[in-house]
Each structure stands twice: as C-alpha cells, then as structure tokens.
Amino acid sequence: MTKDHKNEPILQLDNIVKSFDGKEVLKKIDLHVNKGDFIAVVGKSGCGKSTLLRIIAGLEEISSGSLLVDGTELKGRNQLAKMMFQDGRLLPWKKVSDNVGLGLKSEEKKQIPTILKQVGLAERANVWPAVLSGGQKQRVALARALIHDPELLLLDEPLGALDALTRMEMHELIEDLWKEKQFTAILVTHDVEEAVALANRVILIEEGEIVMDLPVHLPYPRQRDNPLFSSLVSQILNRIMGKKRKVEANLTTLAKTSTSASVRRA
Numbered sequence: 001m002t003k004d005h006k007n008e009p010i011l012q013l014d015n016i017v018k019s020f021d022g023k024e025v026l027k028k029i030d031l032h033v034n035k036g037d038f039i040a041v042v043g044k045s046g047c048g049k050s051t052l053l054r055i056i057a058g059l060e061e062i063s064s065g066s067l068l069v070d071g072t073e074l075k076g077r078n079q080l081a082k083m084m085f086q087d088g089r090l091l092p093w094k095k096v097s098d099n100v101g102l103g104l105k106s107e108e109k110k111q112i113p114t115i116l117k118q119v120g121l122a123e124r125a126n127v128w129p130a131v132l133s134g135g136q137k138q139r140v141a142l143a144r145a146l147i148h149d150p151e152l153l154l155l156d157e158p159l160g161a162l163d164a165l166t167r168m169e170m171h172e173l174i175e176d177l178w179k180e181k182q183f184t185a186i187l188v189t190h191d192v193e194e195a196v197a198l199a200n201r202v203i204l205i206e207e208g209e210i211v212m213d214l215p216v217h218l219p220y221p222r223q224r225d226n227p228l229f230s231s232l233v234s235q236i237l238n239r240i241m242g243k244k245r246k247v248e249a250n251l252t253t254l255a256k257t258s259t260s261a262s263v264r265r266a
C-alpha cells in the first residue's frame, strides 16, 4: 500500500496556546509536519508533550491559534489519527484478536490475521491479554491502531514500561511498519536515544515552547555506535539537562558547604 504524499503538510500548527485553569501549558507552538515524517517529541516531565499530542488527536481543545489537518481546520476528533498509549489499554476480557478487531465491521475484521502477523503475534490471536508479556501487549496495541490504516500514528510514550531489549525490538518493528505503511508518526518519549533511533526530526519542548527542532539525517536502520548518532543524542541531552546541571552544581557546592559547616560545628 502506498500513501499518496511526501513533502505535503499533514499538520500545520500555528501560534497554538493551551491553558489549563488560566495557566499556559503550551505557548505559541508553531509546528508543521509533512506526510511521511517521523517526529519525536522530547522534553522534561510536565513540559507539555502529551498535551500537544492530545491536541493533535483532537482530544483537547486549543485555547488559541490554528490547527490544520490535511489543510482543514480540526474540529473534534482527528479522523486521520490513531493513538497508542504507554499502558496499551487492552480490554482484559477480550482475546487478542477481539482487542485488535474492536469496533470493526466484519469485513474489516478479515484483516486481523494479517496485522497480527505483521506485528509478530500470529500465534497469539486466541489468548487473553493477561498471558502476554509487556512487549506483546504493546504489539497488540500497535496492531489495534494500525488495522485502521491511519495516516497519522500518535505514540504517547508507548515503550516507556518495557525493558531495554524489548524496546529495541519494538523500535525495529515500528520502523519497519512505518516504512511499509508510510504513515506519519509522532512519538512522545522521555528516551532521547529512542527519539534519535526512530525520528527524522526531533522536537524539544521546554516549559510549553519548542526550543529545538533538529533534523536527523542518518540512514535507517540507525546504528547507535555511529559517532553522529551519539553526538545528536548528546546535543539534545545537553540542551535538556543544561539548567539542571547548573542546579546540581549549586547543590553540590551547597552540600559541601553545609558538610564543612556541620564538621566545624562538631
């Protein structure tokens, strides 16, 4: 399947502001995303990443600004998008294939075996979610999103609860499916390496503003031991942690001062 696109905008966010109870959580966000892009959104906890994703999904209204999806102002749910969450949100009382087929018409359900095969779960169609590993549960969640063949896949920290090796397997799977199905992906993650491993553009949000928008021109599959890979990861981490390091340095000085003060007192 080929989606008819590349280099056309799928999302145009201009001057987006989002406030909760009078407090601006997102301030003047400008973000244009082309069809077929893989965007990773990183930033410290509470900076507004999930809020941005929920706005794009149409789950949260903007306070001001403009959001166009495929050239049309978004009103209500974003019909081009499917979302995948950290906890997978599987229904425990439905078997794997029924979770994937949730809300589908019987004709559409014929795709279930194919998509389960694509996520590597062909043999697990008839088991309960409870017997699956964390990684397998996220494969089901991915299948459930992708069976709709969305133009836009929104990933809200989907691998956050998985161990490092399972995460890397999931990176490969997501990358393969992104190439094959040619959807646009927006991934919210705390993991800067994950961002650089998958995205062709990494966006850093700080206190509700985009403070870095970094293209990643490395070929896929990304080699983590490539010096350019490490240098991009460091560049982003330094930007994120810059202020914190200064705070830590101050705290260390403070700790030393107070220790010597207590030694002096003793």
Ligand SMILES: Nc1ncnc2c1ncn2[C@@H]1O[C@H](COP(=O)(O)OP(=O)(O)OP(=O)(O)O)[C@@H](O)[C@H]1O
Residues within 6 Å of the ligand: 020, 021, 025, 043, 044, 045, 046, 047, 048, 049, 050, 051, 052
């Ligand atoms: N529905 C809401 N009502 C009030 N405040 C909210 C609501 N949703 C989010 N917030 C606040 O907006 C800020 C940004 O939250 P958001 O979840 O977008 O951050 P985040 O960067 O995704 O954080 P994390 O990485 O911890 O998930 C936080 O201060 C949060 O408390």
